Amino acid sequence: MRYKVLVVDDSTFFRKRVAGFLNQDPGLTVVGEAKNGKEAIAMAAELKPDVITMDIEMPVMDGISAVRQIMAANPTPILMFSSLTHEGAQATLDALDAGALDFLPKKFEDIARERAEAISLLQQRVRALARRRLYSRPVSSLSRLREADRPALRDKPIPPRAPVTGGESVRLSRASGKRYAALAIGASTGGPVALQTILTKLPANFPYPIFLVQHMPGTFTSAFAARMNNLCQIKVKEAENGEPVQPGCAYLAPGGKQMLVEGTSRACRIRIIEDPAHQAITYKPSVDLSFASLSRIYGGDVLGVILTGMGADGRDGCHSLKQRGATIWAQDEKSCVVYGMPQAVTVAGLSSASMDLVDMAANILLEMSV
Template sequence: MNTIRVLVVDDSAFMRKMIRDILEADHRITVVGTARNGEDGLLKVQQLSPDIITLDVEMPKMDGLTCLKEIMKNHPLPVVMLSSMTKSGGESTLKAMEYGAVDFIEKPSGAISLNIESIAEQIVGKVIAASRANLREVQKAQQPPVKTIHPNRFAYSKSKQDLVAIGTSTGGPRALQQVLTALPGNFPAPIVIVQHMPPGFTQSLALRLNRLCKISVKEAEHQEVLKPGVAYIAPGDYHMNIQQQQTNLTIHLDQAEANKGHRPAVDVLFNSIAHLQPLSMIAVVMTGMGSDGALGVERLKASSHAVTVIAESEESSIVFGMPKAAILTNLVDEIVHVNEISLALMKRIGGHKG
């Protein structure tokens, strides 16, 4: 079996050594070289032909974003970014996703030795997942603007209450952008979203999507009442449950134990809406590694509610892990290209006008 050949690009000698040691401790990975900045990284890409690159965002001479754009233009490869958990770091990370990075890792800081085991597991897992990424979709980095679906094509029933729940991970920020930007501002249902991301980054994602979308997008707040035409993204490190309080649906955030290593977890969100009083629900599982969401799909379908499950197709998924796991439950109603998910939602909620 061929090992995954990795190039590590970081301006810190300590970080280069730490990441190299972590990766080479796994028999599936070989670090073929390191580079101290973007210029050095581009040279090493040509010399070493790695399978995948870990790339620091902030570096002298040539920063990570500039280097990433050059890589995707001239030597397209799966790239995993290393980013600091700051406001500017979060914004740069989202730009990196737009430019074609597969995923990102929160850059370790402080007392690294205290959580080195969890950091190592995360880095190895993301590098292996990125090595299997759908590079054809990754290369479609800068998408043309999505056309909003015209709401007049659909007829909404005022007596019908709907809820959309979306779960995604690797490749999710770009997939969410493609889906949410196509929805009209008067979308008649609330949307609750779990995107696997650390604290801080979910806020940057919500702010960015809110600028781009006709609907409102925000980071979810504890005990907030759900409103139609608003998308709520679970904050990093908090599970999001939806609860019923009289006629309102409200958000409950907690830091209960991680589910399969995830907090927030899609399964937790899906399980919580299975308990709600009857209403029409649409669950969507999009690109991501692992199987988070599959058990939640089973729980939803076992409930007595009207539940539709949509999974993103393999063709458009950056990583076809989560959608595949959902599909393997044999409970998915539609398998849809990411570009068609927003239309599928509109059809399910509104139905075509006669």
């Protein structure tokens, strides 16, 4: 099966470049090219692509407006191309809130060491979003889901899958009674909206520190943290080296670096570093590194949550936490944009429960007795 892709950009050169890269993949075929948002809306309705790649700044109609209208009329997984600037970060976050599912820097040299690696990453991300269409229809913004909206996530059957450890999706009816000292959440593709869905439901008096690891470029994490801080009752900030950890504050790992903790569980400080010596780390920030660091400080008194994302980052970190008695949860397949990271944790037998995104915040509050 070849997934159909619509490429949208006002630059003829960039459209041809992206189309050429995608057509090199035997599982993808570019079925159309649009030069502005208005054309994109019409071609999305006519061609019914499995994925759309979308530029942000275009004449006639910009990408964010196009995303909003496409998601209202013909919901389709959309990958945004963004500049790695503060303004580009803000616009990309607006696009994600409008319903786009993922983004990549528009300059391919910003995402890979070499051309072949950049092409492969683009193809992987598009294929991942295309497969998402097989599972469920994307919604305009998961951050605005209500209980009544949940059937929209289940309007197509889930293909049969071999049983995995973790069982069916659950909504807790009572807490386990376990003691906690921290909440840790890791995410990648689809994570910004998923994190917003959870964090906006936490009360201002949340009594534990929260550690967030979201795969994002460095210029994006400060903008994302500021946006979350404006939307949430809890405090959300980009983590800074040396700052003391406080309850009721969510610390977002800065893009391009690693977030660790040091000290003791009663007197903990943030440590921001480049990659550890003699270690080749794929992700910056890395869920594995942050979670392993938390296990050394907080032991088993951590609730670790793995949300939507490609790959397996978080599996090793969750193993470190689990060995010390921590509780690990994973987002369920139905509500994930990409069921990669949660699946890795679940298949490894590390997750004690799989949960729908819309239930996650309520389950966290119940389990942590907030």
